[in-house]
Each structure stands twice: as structure tokens, then as C-alpha cells.
Amino acid sequence: MTIEKIVQEKLQANLTKITHESQNSTFVGDSAKFKQKIFVKVFAQAGKFLTEKAVNQQINTRVLDSFVVKQTQQFVLVMKDLAPTDVKGQITPDLAFKMGTQLACFHRNVKPFSGIYLNNQLFEKAKSDSNSLQNEEIKSRLLQVLALFTAQKADIEKDLIAHATTVLHGDVGLRNYKIVRGQLSLIDFERARMGVNYQDFIKLFYQDFRLNQKLIASFINGYRKCGEEVAVTPLTQSFLIFITAIGIMKYTEKIADKPFKQIGEQMLATCFSFLGIGSQDNNKVNMHALIFTN
Numbered sequence: 001m002t003i004e005k006i007v008q009e010k011l012q013a014n015l016t017k018i019t020h021e022s023q024n025s026t027f028v029g030d031s032a033k034f035k036q037k038i039f040v041k042v043f044a045q046a047g048k049f050l051t052e053k054a055v056n057q058q059i060n061t062r063v064l065d066s067f068v069v070k071q072t073q074q075f076v077l078v079m080k081d082l083a084p085t086d087v088k089g090q091i092t093p094d095l096a097f098k099m100g101t102q103l104a105c106f107h108r109n110v111k112p113f114s115g116i117y118l119n120n121q122l123f124e125k126a127k128s129d130s131n132s133l134q135n136e137e138i139k140s141r142l143l144q145v146l147a148l149f150t151a152q153k154a155d156i157e158k159d160l161i162a163h164a165t166t167v168l169h170g171d172v173g174l175r176n177y178k179i180v181r182g183q184l185s186l187i188d189f190e191r192a193r194m195g196v197n198y199q200d201f202i203k204l205f206y207q208d209f210r211l212n213q214k215l216i217a218s219f220i221n222g223y224r225k226c227g228e229e230v231a232v233t234p235l236t237q238s239f240l241i242f243i244t245a246i247g248i249m250k251y252t253e254k255i256a257d258k259p260f261k262q263i264g265e266q267m268l269a270t271c272f273s274f275l276g277i278g279s280q281d282n283n284k285v286n287m288h289a290l291i292f293t294n
């Protein structure tokens with residue numbers, strides 16, 4: 001029996017599978033058991049299942065049920081359906097501002113929970129991940145940059161210890177901002193983890209904002225409006241961009257994704273610019289992702 005049939009029988013529901021960006025299976029439909037329309041998310045990993053459940057239980061009343069399907073070793077989260085719709089059109093400064101306020105609310109309201117991924121030992125992970133790459137040219141560049149950051153390891157780690165106190169969303173991008181009941185909302189919390197708030201900005205700035213200075217400034221203004229602030233230094237910000245780039249290089253070595261790899265290259269260019277390595281031609285643009293704190 002398929003997971004879909006198992007879940008439909010248990011929830012007395014007529015479910016339709018919907019496409020989803022992640023590797024999870026997701027379904028939506030009417031449930032006789034709960035007498036309402038439900039959204040069902042099926043996870044292969046216990047950690048992501050528990051994380052999604054824990055965050056939702058903190059910030060809303062969506063969770064209706066959760067259980068393990070022993071036959072398939074999958075984890076099922078049942079929630080009220082919000083009927084979210086995609087954000088349409090181009091990103092404007094006004095939209096970026098609202099995105100910033102929404103993320104600030106998430107950072108302020110979600111608290112650490114049992115079993116949350118701590119996301120620490122970043123220097124050790126950077127070395128291990130860089131050395132695991134098969135492409136020698138990329139590996140060499142990453143290790144060159146890592147050596148320069150390592151020379152300032154004490155300052156960076158002191159900064160990280162002081163400010164890695166935020167529960168991050170973990171996957172902030174336009175695709176995880178939806179319109180719910182006419183309001184902009186963040187969804188999908190399975191990658192939540194502890195860290196520095198700036199880490200949640202990085203992919204958004206490069207992928208969706210394309211390092212557009214006006215959009216970044218509007219986003220930060222929205223973030224600050226809610227009383228949240230970026231406290232880590234530009235040095236630490238640059239190091240966190242580097243960590244993100246390593247992750248992209250690991251991913252694109254296994255799964256061909258040229259546009260995503262180019263974003264990783266842009267991130268490396270920012271680090272090179274910040275550290276004063278190589279060509280200075282694009283320094284100004286490369287540095288737009290950095291927030292220069294006092």
C-alpha cells in the first residue's frame with residue numbers, strides 16, 4: 001500500500017498530491033476525520049519532521065496530528081490548510097521591506113526547542129566540506145580563502161559565540177514567502193536551526209535580490225523596524241557567506257545546477273573582494289551583500 005493510500009485511510013481524506021520544492025511528499029484535500037481541508041507533509045527524515053512540527057506549534061495552531069508510518073518508515077505531519085498563493089510579479093522595495101519585517105517576526109518569536117540543530121563548529125565543517133570536493137580547482141580556491149579566514153579565527157568565533165542565538169528559518173527565499181489570507185507570510189520551517197540571524201539573509205540577497213542594493217536596503221529597513229538588528233561584524237558576515245558558498249559547491253558537484261553554482265561563485269567573489277584577493281573590478285557590487293554595522 002502506498003503512503004498516499006495509508007494516509008488517506010487514516011485521515012478519512014480525499015487527498016491530491018501537490019508539487020513541492022523539497023524531497024517531501026505533500027498532499028491537500030478534505031478530511032472527514034477533521035471536518036476541514038488539510039495539508040499533509042510526509043517526511044523521510046525524523047529531524048525535519050520534528051523541526052517543522054516544533055516551529056508550527058510555537059507560532060500557530062495549524063498542527064492537527066502527527067504520526068509515523070512504520071511500513072514505509074516515513075513521518076507524517078497533518079495541518080490545517082492555509083491555501084497559500086505565490087507572490088506575483090517582480091520584487092519591489094516595498095515587498096522587500098515586508099519580507100524583512102516577516103523574517104524579523106520569525107526571529108523574534110521562535111525560541112530554541114529540544115533537538116534543534118545547533119549549526120556550530122563552522123571552521124571544522126568548512127575544512128572537511130572543502131576537502132571532500134572532487135574538483136581540485138574549486139577545492140584549492142576554497143582552502144585558500146579558508147586559510148585567510150582562519151588567520152582571523154579567534155575574532156570570528158568570538159563573534160559567532162556571542163550572536164549565534166537566533167532560531168533561523170534556514171531556507172529564506174521568495175518561494176517560501178506566500179500570500180495567506182491577503183497577508184505576506186513565511187512557510188516551510190523544516191530547516192530551522194540555531195545560528196546568526198544574518199545567515200538567513202544570504203541566499204535571499206544573492207538569488208532573489210541579485211545583490212540589488214535598493215532591495216537589500218529595504219529588506220534591512222523592514223527587519224530593523226521590528227527591533228531586530230544585525231550585530232555580527234562584516235568580517236563574520238563574509239565568513240558566513242563563504243560557508244554558504246561551500247554548501248552550494250558541494251551540492252552542485254553532485255547535482256548539476258549551473259545557475260545555482262554561479263550564485264556560489266558570486267558569494268566567493270564577495271569573499272575575495274572583502275579579503276582583497278584578485279581583481280578589484282567588481283568590488284562594489286560584490287560587497288552589496290555585506291551589512292556594515294557600527
